[in-house]
Every structure is written in C-alpha cells, then in structure tokens.
Amino acid sequence: MAEVWKAEAAFEGGDRHIVAIKRVKPEIAEVPLYLAMFQDEARLGMLLRHPNIVRVYDAREVAGTFIMVMELVDGVSLKGLLDDAFARRRSMPVAPALHIARQLAQALAYAHGARDATGAPLGVIHRDVSPHNLLLGSDGSVKLTDFGLAEASINAASVEDGLLGGKFGYLAPEVTRQQRGDHRVDLFAFGIVLWEMLAGRRLFLGATDAETLRRVSAAVVPDIQQINDRVPASVAQLLRSALTSDPAARVASAELLVEALNQAILEVDPGVSSSDVQLLVALSQAGGSLPEPTPELGFASLLEDEMDAFAAAGGEALGAQALNPDEFDLGVGVRRFKRR
Numbered sequence: 001m002a003e004v005w006k007a008e009a010a011f012e013g014g015d016r017h018i019v020a021i022k023r024v025k026p027e028i029a030e031v032p033l034y035l036a037m038f039q040d041e042a043r044l045g046m047l048l049r050h051p052n053i054v055r056v057y058d059a060r061e062v063a064g065t066f067i068m069v070m071e072l073v074d075g076v077s078l079k080g081l082l083d084d085a086f087a088r089r090r091s092m093p094v095a096p097a098l099h100i101a102r103q104l105a106q107a108l109a110y111a112h113g114a115r116d117a118t119g120a121p122l123g124v125i126h127r128d129v130s131p132h133n134l135l136l137g138s139d140g141s142v143k144l145t146d147f148g149l150a151e152a153s154i155n156a157a158s159v160e161d162g163l164l165g166g167k168f169g170y171l172a173p174e175v176t177r178q179q180r181g182d183h184r185v186d187l188f189a190f191g192i193v194l195w196e197m198l199a200g201r202r203l204f205l206g207a208t209d210a211e212t213l214r215r216v217s218a219a220v221v222p223d224i225q226q227i228n229d230r231v232p233a234s235v236a237q238l239l240r241s242a243l244t245s246d247p248a249a250r251v252a253s254a255e256l257l258v259e260a261l262n263q264a265i266l267e268v269d270p271g272v273s274s275s276d277v278q279l280l281v282a283l284s285q286a287g288g289s290l291p292e293p294t295p296e297l298g299f300a301s302l303l304e305d306e307m308d309a310f311a312a313a314g315g316e317a318l319g320a321q322a323l324n325p326d327e328f329d330l331g332v333g334v335r336r337f338k339r340r
C-alpha cells in the first residue's frame with residue numbers, strides 16, 4: 001500500500017536534513033478508505049512524541065498522492081536482526097533483548113495513555129506490534145513505527161471500515177475469534193516479540209496462514225526456560241503473563257511490563273544500554289562475513305560471542321549508508337529519493 005524512502009529535505013536557505021518518507025502508492029490513494037487510513041496514520045503520528053516512537057514531522061498531498069515525512073531511523077528493523085540470528089540458529093543475548101523489550105514497552109505505555117491537546121484520551125491501540133515495525137538505529141535507538149492500523153479516537157476511518165488486525169503471527173487470540181480486543185492485543189504481541197528474541201525462533205508461524213491463525217488461537221506457548229536456560233524465572237513469568245490467552249487474565253498494562261523489565265534488567269545486567277543495540281545493528285549489517293554456526297549449537301545459543309568478536313575486530317567501521325543522489329524530484333523541497 002505504501003513505500004518508504006530515504007530522502008533529503010531541502011530547506012529554503014540551503015539547509016539539508018535526511019528524513020524518511022512514506023508515500024501511498026498513487027493507485028492506492030484513489031481508494032478512499034486507504035487514503036483515509038493513511039491520513040489517520042499521519043495525524044496520529046504527528047501527535048505522538050516519545051523517544052521510542054518514530055517522529056512524524058509533516059504530512060501533505062504531493063503529485064496526486066499523499067506523503068508523510070518522518071524521522072529516519074538509519075539501521076535495521078528487529079525483523080532484519082532476528083532473521084539474521086534465526087538463520088544462524090542464534091537467539092539474542094538476554095540483556096539486550098530485555099533492553100529492546102523495555103523500549104517497546106515504554107513506547108506502548110506512552111501510546112496507550114496518550115491524550116490530545118485538550119487532554120482527552122486518544123484511546124490508541126497500535127494493532128501491528130511486530131519485529132517489522134520496531135526499528136533499531138545504528139546509534140542504538142529503538143523506535144516503534146507504523147501506526148497504519150492503529151485505532152485512535154481521532155481516526156476518520158473506523159476499525160469496522162478498515163482492516164482489523166496486523167500480521168497473522170502477531171495477533172492476539174481474541175482477534176482470531178472476531179473480537180476487536182483492546183490495548184491488551186498490543187501486550188500479547190509484545191509477549192510474542194520478546195519470546196521470539198529469547199527463543200531464537202518464531203512462536204506461532206505455521207506453514208499456511210490458516211495454520212498460523214490456528215496456533216495463535218490455541219496460544220500454546222512453550223516454556224522459554226526449556227528453550228533458553230539463560231532466561232531468569234522473572235522473565236519467564238513476565239512472558240507467561242503477557243502471553244495469557246484470556247485478556248482478562250493477561251498483564252493489564254504496558255506500565256506493568258516496564259516495571260517488570262526494570263526489575264529483570266537489574267537482575268540480569270544493570271549495565272545494558274543502547275551501545276549493546278548499536279553492536280547488534282552493526283553485527284547485522286556486517287551480514288555474511290560472520291562465522292557460520294556449528295551444528296551442535298541449538299536454538300538457545302547466543303549471539304554474545306559473535307558480538308564480542310565483532311567488537312574486538314573494530315566493528316564500528318560498518319554502518320554508514322550512501323544516499324543515492326539521483327532518482328526523482330517530487331517538487332516539495334524534498335528530493336533525492338532512494339528506495340529502501
């Protein structure tokens with residue numbers, strides 16, 4: 001439906017600023033519901049201001065379609081990072097996984113409680129929390145993006161008109177039972193994301209969409225400590241609580257997740273920080289130059305050794321991405337597009 005570009009915004013007077021631009025494909029912009037949903041995404045994005053949420057600076061109509069100008073997170077998505085790790089049959093080290101999870105929980109706590117300028121609650125539910133939509137910057141930042149399916153009181157398109165739910169493997173069980181659910185659908189998805197970081201594999205993915213939905217609906221979650229023995233009991237407990245099928249018995253809020261993660265991080269490694277994320281991003285960008293896993297290592301083997309080796313080898317040489325100075329000009333002071 002939309003494409004995302006890396007772009008350079010040119011200001012009058014000559015200043016330049018690198019941004020990301022999301023553009024509705026022109027054929028999609030002709031469908032009133034999709035255009036309304038994109039405009040809702042932009043409107044909500046411009047209201048949300050939090051260090052763990054991608055900033056939306058501007059939205060406007062351009063050349064017959066609609067664009068959204070955003071903060072660029074130069075790095076990888078958590079999906080990119082996990083795909084690399086899964087391919088090497090690695091899970092993430094526990095402390096950086098908890099750090100990333102805490103940033104996500106902070107973003108959700110803020111979004112769920114966000115209010116408009118008059119102080120009225122916006123009633124935000126993201127509805128598409130997944131590794132694709134969590135961006136990790138090469139500076140170590142962790143930012144939630146893509147409020148394209150989000151529910152909010154200010155939306156013009158209602159959930160009934162629009163598309164309910166996000167990626168099948170990250171839905172909450174109640175959504176597979178045709179219930180709308182509330183902010184706790186995001187908490188269940190949070191649980192899936194954290195479980196997958198620590199397990200080194202997908203939780204509910206089946207061979208077909210129908211099989212994936214069946215697994216989500218059954219919500220059978222293998223005990224994380226059986227898969228990764230470095231995970232402490234407190235984190236296993238937090239995961240059970242987030243991944244509870246009945247929303248009424250599930251952890252009640254993202255704030256509670258933040259508190260539990262703060263405790264768990266104190267226990268595991270109080271020193272974990274954005275520099276651990278920085279290293280993981282650089283490691284992921286280094287791609288195939290890493291040693292292959294030895295077959296005897298199971299899913300629970302960690303990236304930790306690779307991170308150490310990479311840092312020792314001067315890993316920071318990687319990272320800078322060239323901005324391609326060709327492509328087209330949309331004529332709005334935003335030029336030089338490069339497809340990501």
Ligand SMILES: Nc1ncnc2c1ncn2[C@@H]1O[C@H](COP(=O)(O)OP(=O)(O)O)[C@@H](O)[C@H]1O
Binds near residue numbers: 001072074077
């Ligand atoms: N602000 C951004 N900075 C860097 N990359 C981004 C940004 N926004 C999106 N992307 C990249 O583009 C992908 C798709 O963007 P997203 O907003 O999630 O669109 P979609 O609705 O198509 O899922 C993301 O998964 C991410 O890889």
Ligand SMILES: [Mg+2]
Binds near residue numbers: 133146
């Ligand atoms: Mg997305």
